[in-house]
Amino acid sequence: MSEPRDVEIQLLAFLRREVFSPQIIVSEDTDLVAAGFDSLSLVRLLLFVEQTYGLWIPESKITAEILRDVRSLAAAVCTLLHES
Amino acid sequence: MTGWGGFFILLQRRKDYRVNSTELITSSARRWPDKPALITDDAVVPYGALAASIVEFAKQLQQWGVKPGNRIGVKYPNSVWYVVLTFALWRVEATAVPIPLECSEQEINSIISLLGLDAIISHHPRGDSVSMAPGLFITNLLNTPANGNHGLNAAFIRFTSGTTSVRKGVLLCHETVHDRIIAANKGLRIGPEDTVIWCLPMSHHFLVTIVLYLSQGATIALVNSTLAHPFLETTRRVRGTVLYASPMQYAWLARANSALDLATVRLAISTTYTLPQDVAEEFTNRFRRPLSQGLGIIELGLVCLNLDDPVHRSDSVGKPLPDYRVRIFNADNGGCGELGVSGPGFFDAYAHPWATREEIMPDGWFHTGDIARIDDDGFVFLLGRKTAVINMAGRKIFPEEVEAVLNRHPTVKESRVYGRAHAHVGELIEAEVVPSRVGADVEELREFCRSQLAAFKVPNHIHLVSAIARTSATGKILRPDTVTLYE
Numbered sequence: 001m002s003e004p005r006d007v008e009i010q011l012l013a014f015l016r017r018e019v020f021s022p023q024i025i026v027s028e029d030t031d032l033v034a035a036g037f038d039s040l041s042l043v044r045l046l047l048f049v050e051q052t053y054g055l056w057i058p059e060s061k062i063t064a065e066i067l068r069d070v071r072s073l074a075a076a077v078c079t080l081l082h083e084s
Numbered sequence: 085m086t087g088w089g090g091f092f093i094l095l096q097r098r099k100d101y102r103v104n105s106t107e108l109i110t111s112s113a114r115r116w117p118d119k120p121a122l123i124t125d126d127a128v129v130p131y132g133a134l135a136a137s138i139v140e141f142a143k144q145l146q147q148w149g150v151k152p153g154n155r156i157g158v159k160y161p162n163s164v165w166y167v168v169l170t171f172a173l174w175r176v177e178a179t180a181v182p183i184p185l186e187c188s189e190q191e192i193n194s195i196i197s198l199l200g201l202d203a204i205i206s207h208h209p210r211g212d213s214v215s216m217a218p219g220l221f222i223t224n225l226l227n228t229p230a231n232g233n234h235g236l237n238a239a240f241i242r243f244t245s246g247t248t249s250v251r252k253g254v255l256l257c258h259e260t261v262h263d264r265i266i267a268a269n270k271g272l273r274i275g276p277e278d279t280v281i282w283c284l285p286m287s288h289h290f291l292v293t294i295v296l297y298l299s300q301g302a303t304i305a306l307v308n309s310t311l312a313h314p315f316l317e318t319t320r321r322v323r324g325t326v327l328y329a330s331p332m333q334y335a336w337l338a339r340a341n342s343a344l345d346l347a348t349v350r351l352a353i354s355t356t357y358t359l360p361q362d363v364a365e366e367f368t369n370r371f372r373r374p375l376s377q378g379l380g381i382i383e384l385g386l387v388c389l390n391l392d393d394p395v396h397r398s399d400s401v402g403k404p405l406p407d408y409r410v411r412i413f414n415a416d417n418g419g420c421g422e423l424g425v426s427g428p429g430f431f432d433a434y435a436h437p438w439a440t441r442e443e444i445m446p447d448g449w450f451h452t453g454d455i456a457r458i459d460d461d462g463f464v465f466l467l468g469r470k471t472a473v474i475n476m477a478g479r480k481i482f483p484e485e486v487e488a489v490l491n492r493h494p495t496v497k498e499s500r501v502y503g504r505a506h507a508h509v510g511e512l513i514e515a516e517v518v519p520s521r522v523g524a525d526v527e528e529l530r531e532f533c534r535s536q537l538a539a540f541k542v543p544n545h546i547h548l549v550s551a552i553a554r555t556s557a558t559g560k561i562l563r564p565d566t567v568t569l570y571e
Contacts, residue, residue, distance in 0.1 A: 033309065039283070039332075040477070040479070042310070044540060046508070046509075047512065047544060056507075059338070060341050062336055064311055
């Protein structure tokens with residue numbers, strides 16, 4: 001079962017590699033939207049989570065709170081994985 | 085049609101007059117000077133102030149050396165500024181070339197060279213850019229002045245990427261913008277009492293949307309997040325009447341944990357890719373409002389909109405709006421074939437290589453590449469596509485462009501890129517790669533693609549295979565999805 005810390009590391013690696021430009025420094029508690037996370041980034045994040053964990057994050061769970069930073073996102077992914 | 089239509093026709097009759105879309109704002113500002121044109125989280129911009137900003141910014145553009153006929157790239161996020169600078173470019177008779185924010189530097193360089201851009205206006209500094217205002221930079225590209233518009237009164241060139249075999253840059257004149265707005269509003273019926281909730285990128289949607297709304301005196305509320313709660317909250321706060329968004333955004337709205345409703349909304353339009361039926365149903369059940377699919381095509385305008393039966397025929401893009409005619413070409417026994425459209429306000433030319441509308445569609449019919457059928461009541465149903473272009477959450481990806489990048493990698497002998505249906509985002513991008521030697525690495529190939537392409541064009545999956553099917557006659561890559569049918 002995925003642990004929050006592992007998911008954080010994987011999500012951070014994905015965001016640094018595939019979403020944000022190299023000049024932008026992203027850590028576990030960076031405000032994603034302020035760093036430039038937009039709707040296209042969100043689509044790609046959802047696809048990454050689906051591909052990596054076999055989980056399509058339900059639309060009802062996609063809120064500003066879980067997208068605040070990588071820490072809350074990873075926590076939400078882990079909760080959903082445990083529930084399923 | 086409201087007053088400016090007649091005003092426009094009078095002006096057009098003057099022999100030396102060239103229609104300019106800034107007249108639309110000037111006219112709205114005269115009629116509704118104090119009415120809000122744009123609302124953001126922290127500002128309300130009335131029509132009078134918007135028109136004044138455009139005049140002021142146009143003067144600045146002239147001071148920075150922007151001249152009539154110049155092609156100016158606009159790489160800018162949704163904002164009041166986006167609207168001001170596009171209309172100001174038109175005011176100085178320059179041509180606006182929107183550059184989507186997601187474009188990579190290589191793609192921007194390709195747009196610059198293929199379209200011969202004279203300058204780029206951007207949100208962030210670039211190379212030799214100078215600051216025009218906080219968060220607004222201009223990069224003069226010092227291209228030799230060459231009016232590539234062949235005397236056309238060009239307002240807009242929408243770059244569409246592709247390969248050498250695909251024409252790039254859809255050019256639209258001011259007269260065309262005017263014609264397609266009139267045609268679209270016969271369906272939309274936007275008026276000064278409307279407030280439109282806006283979240284889609286202006287770099288992809290501007291003419292039969294933003295320009296149309298402003299020409300009719302409507303108010304546009306810019307939502308800075310596409311998530312359900314801010315969208316619903318803004319709609320409630322500004323009493324939104326019209327929604328224009330993608331299926332994914334409607335899925336978030338329909339499934340949101342929120343008590344907010346859409347009581348003030350009279351028209352909700354789904355665009356950019358096929359609306360999944362469960363989303364249409366859930367939206368209608370929850371909000372007690374239909375969700376209308378539309379068919380907008382950059383070359384043509386807003387052709388179809390399902391106003392007549394969005395609940396029972398939610399899988400249809402509806403009937404053509406009154407000014408358009410539709411026809412199925414090369415129909416099979418079941419009446420399925422390629423959708424053709426004729427009507428006003430079609431594109432004027434492809435910019436690269438140059439080809440006029442008359443050359444492309446001599447009989448007046450535009451072949452959309454969509455496989456469709458039309459039922460007995462005249463409703464159009466899109467069933468699939470003739471071309472291999474991939475649509476991921478509304479973003480178009482040309483397989484040949486991604487293949488060309490993959491094929492440049494030293495470990496790749498050849499490749500084939502195609503779309504795979506996905507329940508939520510339309511399609512995913514997949515690639516088959518024949519390695520040229522042992523040691524080809526999928527992650528390395530994706531990394532290579534990321535260095536050359538906009539990030540959303542990087543294949544979601546790459547499969548290493550031993551051979552790619554080709555047609556025996558021409559040796560071209562066989563595309564089993566040459567006619568892709570939607571699931």
